[in-house]
Amino acid sequence: MKVAVLGFGTVGRGVYEMLQNCSTLSCDCVLERPGVFNEPFIVNDINTILEDRSIEAVAECIGGTTIAHDFAVKCLSAGKHFVTSNKALISAYGLELRNLAAKNGVSLLFSAACGGTMPVLHNMALARRSDTLFKSGGILNGTCNFMLTKMQDEGSSFEDALAEARRLGYAEADPSADLSGLDTLRKVILLSAVGFDAFPSGDLLCEGIQNTDAAAISELKARGLVLRLIGSCGRNQDGSLYAFVQPVAFSSSAAEANVKMNTNMAFWEGENCGRVTISGQGAGRYPTAANVLRDLTELPECRKSMLSSKCREEKVNNGGCEFRYIVIENGSVSITEKMPVSAMFAKAEIKRKEGAGFFFAAMEE
Amino acid sequence: MKVAVLGFGTVGRGVYEMLQNCSTLSCDCVLERPGVFNEPFIVNDINTILEDRSIEAVAECIGGTTIAHDFAVKCLSAGKHFVTSNKALISAYGLELRNLAAKNGVSLLFSAACGGTMPVLHNMALARRSDTLFKSGGILNGTCNFMLTKMQDEGSSFEDALAEARRLGYAEADPSADLSGLDTLRKVILLSAVGFDAFPSGDLLCEGIQNTDAAAISELKARGLVLRLIGSCGRNQDGSLYAFVQPVAFSSSAAEANVKMNTNMAFWEGENCGRVTISGQGAGRYPTAANVLRDLTELPECRKSMLSSKCREEKVNNGGCEFRYIVIENGSVSITEKMPVSAMFAKAEIKRKEGAGFFFAAMEE
Numbered sequence: 001m002k003v004a005v006l007g008f009g010t011v012g013r014g015v016y017e018m019l020q021n022c023s024t025l026s027c028d029c030v031l032e033r034p035g036v037f038n039e040p041f042i043v044n045d046i047n048t049i050l051e052d053r054s055i056e057a058v059a060e061c062i063g064g065t066t067i068a069h070d071f072a073v074k075c076l077s078a079g080k081h082f083v084t085s086n087k088a089l090i091s092a093y094g095l096e097l098r099n100l101a102a103k104n105g106v107s108l109l110f111s112a113a114c115g116g117t118m119p120v121l122h123n124m125a126l127a128r129r130s131d132t133l134f135k136s137g138g139i140l141n142g143t144c145n146f147m148l149t150k151m152q153d154e155g156s157s158f159e160d161a162l163a164e165a166r167r168l169g170y171a172e173a174d175p176s177a178d179l180s181g182l183d184t185l186r187k188v189i190l191l192s193a194v195g196f197d198a199f200p201s202g203d204l205l206c207e208g209i210q211n212t213d214a215a216a217i218s219e220l221k222a223r224g225l226v227l228r229l230i231g232s233c234g235r236n237q238d239g240s241l242y243a244f245v246q247p248v249a250f251s252s253s254a255a256e257a258n259v260k261m262n263t264n265m266a267f268w269e270g271e272n273c274g275r276v277t278i279s280g281q282g283a284g285r286y287p288t289a290a291n292v293l294r295d296l297t298e299l300p301e302c303r304k305s306m307l308s309s310k311c312r313e314e315k316v317n318n319g320g321c322e323f324r325y326i327v328i329e330n331g332s333v334s335i336t337e338k339m340p341v342s343a344m345f346a347k348a349e350i351k352r353k354e355g356a357g358f359f360f361a362a363m364e365e
Numbered sequence: 366m367k368v369a370v371l372g373f374g375t376v377g378r379g380v381y382e383m384l385q386n387c388s389t390l391s392c393d394c395v396l397e398r399p400g401v402f403n404e405p406f407i408v409n410d411i412n413t414i415l416e417d418r419s420i421e422a423v424a425e426c427i428g429g430t431t432i433a434h435d436f437a438v439k440c441l442s443a444g445k446h447f448v449t450s451n452k453a454l455i456s457a458y459g460l461e462l463r464n465l466a467a468k469n470g471v472s473l474l475f476s477a478a479c480g481g482t483m484p485v486l487h488n489m490a491l492a493r494r495s496d497t498l499f500k501s502g503g504i505l506n507g508t509c510n511f512m513l514t515k516m517q518d519e520g521s522s523f524e525d526a527l528a529e530a531r532r533l534g535y536a537e538a539d540p541s542a543d544l545s546g547l548d549t550l551r552k553v554i555l556l557s558a559v560g561f562d563a564f565p566s567g568d569l570l571c572e573g574i575q576n577t578d579a580a581a582i583s584e585l586k587a588r589g590l591v592l593r594l595i596g597s598c599g600r601n602q603d604g605s606l607y608a609f610v611q612p613v614a615f616s617s618s619a620a621e622a623n624v625k626m627n628t629n630m631a632f633w634e635g636e637n638c639g640r641v642t643i644s645g646q647g648a649g650r651y652p653t654a655a656n657v658l659r660d661l662t663e664l665p666e667c668r669k670s671m672l673s674s675k676c677r678e679e680k681v682n683n684g685g686c687e688f689r690y691i692v693i694e695n696g697s698v699s700i701t702e703k704m705p706v707s708a709m710f711a712k713a714e715i716k717r718k719e720g721a722g723f724f725f726a727a728m729e730e
Contacts, residue, residue: 018637022495117638119491123484130387130658255644258623272383272655273482273645279620280641290637293495 001300003057004029004049004080006071008037011085011112012061014289016041025296029055031071046071050078057081057107057299059292065092076100076108083295085112085288091189094199098307108305109295114187115140117287118280119294120266124195125306127273133195135234135269140187142262142282143171143178144209144229149260151217152226158213170262170283181208181229181245188231188243194306195268196235198314200243205318205345207246207360216359219333220326225249226257227361234269236320243316244341247361249326254364318342323362330357366665368422369394369414369445371436373402376450376477377426379654381406390661394420396436411436415443422446422472422664424657430457441465441473448660450477450653456554459564463672473670474660479552480505482652483645484659485631489560490671492638500599500634501556507627507647508536508543509574509594514625516582517591523578535627535648546573546594546610553596553608559671560633561600563679565608570683570710572611572725581724584698585691590614591622592726599634601685608681609706612726614691619729683707688727695722 001024005016008030019027027041029052034044049055058075060082062068068089076082077100084090090097090110101108111122127133139145146168147161156164162179165171177183185206193199209229220227228250233243250257255277259265264282269275281287298304322338329351336344344360351358366389370381373395384392392406394417399409414420423440425447427433433454441447442465449455455462455475466473476487492498504510511533512526521529527544530536542548550571558564574594585592593615598608615622620642624630629647634640646652663669687703694716701709709725716723 014637018495024494117641119484119488119641122491123488126484126487126659126662127655129389129662130383131655253623255620255623258618258620270655272379272651272658274649274652276482276484276643276645278641278643281639284639286637287639290492290496290635293637294491297491297494 001025001057002055003027003059003296004031004055006031006058006060007062008032008042009061010285011288011292014285015059015061015292018289018293022293022297024300046074050074055080057083057296059296060084060086060089061292062086063088065089069093072097073100076104076106079104079106081107081299083109083292085110085292087113087183087186087190091186094193094307095311095313098305098311101305102309107299108307109298110190110306111295112288112291114190115264115266115278116280116282116284117290118264118266118278118282119291120268120278121190121194121306122294123276123278124191124268127268127270128195131270131272133268133270136191136195136267137188137230137232138266139228139256139259139264140184140231140266140282141178141229142264143175144184145259145264146170146262148209148212148227148229151214152221153260155214179208179210181206184229184231184245188233188245191231191266192233192241192243193311196233196241197308197311198241199311200233200241200316201313202315203318203342204316205244205246205341207345207348209247211359212247215331216328219328220249220361224252225326226252226254228256228259230256232321236317238320240317240320241314242318242321244318246341248364249361250364323365325360325362328359335363366390366422367420368392368424368661369396369420371396371423371425372427373397373407374426375650376653376657379650380424380426380657383654383658387658387662389665411439415439420445422448422661424661425449425451426657427451428453430454434458437462438465441469441471444469444471446472446664448474448657450475450657452478452548452551452555456551459558459672460676460678463670463676466670467674472664473672474663475555475671476660477653477656479555480629480631480643481645481647481649482655483629483631483643483647484656485633485643486555486559486671487659488641488643489556489633492633492635493560496635496637498560498633498635501560501632502553502595502597503631504593504621504624504629505549505552505596505631505647506543506594507629508540509549510624510629511535511627513574513577513592513594516579517586518625520579544573544575546571549573549594549596549610553598553610556596556631557598557606557608558676561598561606562673562676563606564676565598565606565681566678567680568683568707569681570609570611570706572710572713574612576724577612580696581693584693585614585726589617590691591617591619593621593624595621597686601682603685605682605685606679607683607686609683611706613729614726615729690725690727693724700728
């Protein structure tokens with residue numbers, strides 16, 4: 001099967017290279033803006049790909065939601081399978097693209113959009129067909145986990161940890177989507193869409209690590225606790241959906257506490273399968289490209305969509321999940337009674353509007 | 366697609382039950398010995414299934430290598446897809462059954478044969494198509510891991526830990542395949558066959574936990590070490606294959622040390638994907654049945670074999686892997702220089718022939 005790659009950046013280049021060594025797939029066409037690369041396989045016009053009927057599949061590695069969305073619509077409409085690592089694209093336009101793929105009888109796969117090399121979405125898509133999944137989440141952002149590990153294990157400041165993450169290429173020039181938890185939230189949206197047939201909408205609560213400083217880490221450490229940024233989604237007892245991102249304090253023997261540096265960890269729970277956990281490198285050229293390739297190698301033998309025909313948008317109810325929280329307000333530490341996630345987020349918002357320094361982390365159950 | 370189940374024991378009953386709730390598969394036929402069950406869906410003659418052309422796939426849940434092998438040959442020869450959780454069957458007859466499946470144009474899948482609910486073989490089969498895998502293994506036996514956890518964390522004796530495992534249904538009436546490491550070794554054979562296209566043969570080294578007593582655990586604990594039974598396979602630098610099972614002593618912060626009770630953990634490493642780790646319940650009716658169901662749900666849309674056409678038998682070279690070992694000989698503890706696995710096993714054999722109490726565990730790298 002002949003594949004075209006959109007974008008020749010970190011992931012796109014990895015995908016192109018890996019395709020050169022693949023027995024069942026070939027690639028001699030990569031789309032990039034004019035004037036950047038001169039390689040003979042580079043094309044600058046999406047129509048070259050759309051009009052080439054020998055190209056059956058497209059691997060999108062551009063990122064973002066503007067050009068990538070335009071190209072996704074065009075490729076699917078032209079009857080080409082669409083494989084992507086773009087979490088922003090799928091979390092925003094997943095249902096539209098699923099419908100287009102179904103209408104044109106082609107596949108829409110995005111294994112690499114959550115967890116880099118970890119085959120979490122692929123396995124949840126398979127598992128949900130013969131099992132009822134009800135919970136998922138994990139450590140889904142390598143930049144934040146790297147910084148938290150540096151702060152916890154080496155006593156780094158937030159700024160030094162961020163600088164080190166930048167130096168090693170883990171953090172982007174603008175790291176705000178990582179630090180704010182938005183990147184984790186987008187992955188949570190994908191876990192929910194694939195695992196529970198529900199794109200969470202409404203009041204998705206998202207607290208990142210911007211309010212975590214060395215002093216907070218030090219207070220947690222003194223209590224034997226290790227901080228991780230956790231994305232969570234699942235079904236409440238009443239069947240309603242929850243989806244949120246928040247820092248969680250774990251005991252040092254918890255599995256999450258031992259996921260260090262830029263490693264990611266994701267889990268899902270189902271009625272029959274129990275709890276299954278996967279960990280691996282959450283980002284990077286070859287780990288991410290390997291997951292794109294895996295999707296591509298499935299295309300010649302299977303026609304499938306990671307999003308089922310039942311998948312719908314669904315309002316979240318984040319009042320049904322309760323945690324005890326450790327709170328640090330202007331330097332003073334307290335631990336709350338069990339309270340709804342939504343109530344903690346509301347309290348934090350009020351306190352911060354009043355100008356208070358306010359850190360919170362859920363206590364591991 | 367219509368499926369027949371062979372065997373109505375722990376796993377077979379779970380598979381039958383789950384098939385009743387599956388939208389794409391149906392089952393109204395389970396094979397069992399005469400006189401045990403009277404349910405209307407029970408049949409006693411394999412020919413009933415072989416001759417029913419509406420049955421396209423068979424899920425074998427009998428176990429063992431005699432009847433199960435006979436039925437596997439008959440079902441594949443009759444052009445029926447064959448899905449099994451039987452590690453003894455595939456580790457002994459995998460190549461023969463792969464050839465039969467290929468000849469008859471049907472699938473041979475055995476996800477549930479390694480790691481219960483963990484989709485490790487399935488993912489390695491997918492990953493190897495676009496990546497070069499070179500290492501795999503893990504904690505693959507829940508009975509041993511349960512016993513080691515009890516001994517380590519609660520100070521149980523070997524006998525009490527075994528009795529408790531029996532009471533909870535983790536250990537079989539005859540636990541020798543678990544304790545000797547043979548069960549783990551069979552899973553290692555499957556990891557190697559799927560991941561590296563090589564059924565290991567020759568001098569497969571296998572040390573279980575029969576020589577591990579409370580005194581040994583206590584010596585390790587005093588050094589901050591946690592014992593786990595680890596199956597290992599991979600490629601040496603010179604490309605030769607290794608495959609062995611041995612106890613390994615980990616630092617308490619290692620991921621393996623935090624895999625407790627009857628949880629399993631498996632990993633694979635590839636050039637592009639890096640290290641990917643999966644953990645979950647390694648056994649039990651529904652976790653195992655869930656993995657059988659996952660294989661079954663793939664059949665209507667894909668035709669595949671977990672064993673590639675390139676998979677061959679290959680002699681192992683266990684002299685290429687070196688570890689430092691902690692050795693307890695008649696109560697006295699020592700730590701060796703780095704030495705080949707094969708040399709340590711040879712030494713243990715000699716010492717035990719001389720009548721010495723001899724415990725050894727590799728030190729985590």
